[in-house]
Amino acid sequence: MNTMFPIFLKMSEITTLIVGGGNVGHEKLAAILKNSPDAVVTVVSIEFGEELLDLAKDFPSVTLEKRPFEISDLDDHHICLCATDDYDLHVKIQEECNKRKMIVNVADTPPLCDFYLGxxxxxxxxxxxxxxxxxxxxxxxxxxxxxxxxxPSETQSLLDNLKDIRDKLTGDFQDKVKQLNDITQKVFDKKE
The missing domain is CATH 3.30.160 (Double Stranded RNA Binding Domain)
Structure with a gap:
């Protein structure tokens, strides 16, 4: 059973560190920026792949630091993603993140992860x-x-209409929830 707790983070209001600038680092950065273009991300790596460099140049909130990782890189970050091929470094980073109460994702190493990118x-x-x-x-x-x-392609229109309806509803919280449940049920009844 999957006991993971799903959350959606405001990535522009927290800071993320990615250690590794190769293909895996690019994959992690691309996933973050696709979902949160204003995410504040620092990538530390000895070398950067061309794809990562190309991607990062269009996002002013991404900082690239071409040098070896240092433990002090963890300072002032909330999340760390490890994306190198150095397992021992990943273990060291994971241990330091735990000490600092930071959450960490270690590419392709689920036992060292506090979270996964879905x-x-x-x-x-x-x-x-x-x-x-x-x-x-x-x-x-x-x-x-x-x-x-x-x-459906009209999903956004449906959301906009439901928000307008929700803003106009009266009554207490439970009453509003019941009304919205009735309205959304009608949307799905039409699909059958």
Whole structure:
């Protein structure tokens, strides 16, 4: 059973450190920026791949530091993602993150992770996270593709209309929830 707790973070209000600037570092940075273009990210690496350099140049909130990782790099960050091929370094970083109460993701090493980056489906303001508990990123990717195709293109219009309705509802909280449940149920009844 997947006991992970899903959350959505305001990445522009916290700071993230990525250690490693190769293919995996690029993959992690791309996933963050696709979902949160204003994310504040520092990438520390001895070398940077061309793809990561190309990606980072379009995002002013991304800082690249070309040098070896230092423990002090963890200062002032909330999240750390390890993306090198140095397992011993990852263990050291994970231990330091634990001491500092930082959450850490270590690429391809689930036992060292506090969290996983899942696949994400986005249709306007609707965002759905998919997790396989670290067991099969490939299945998560296929589920994302399926849901992207299955969700109607008018999802954003539906969300906008429901927000307008919600803003006009009267009554206490429970009454509003009941009214919104009734309205959204009618939307899904039409699909059958």
């Amino acid at each position: 696949s994400v489906v986005t249709k306007g303001d609707l965002k759905i996270g998919i997790s396989t508990n670290g067991k099969s990123p490939t299945l998560a990717k296929r589920m994302r593709e399926f849901l992207e195709d299955a969700l």
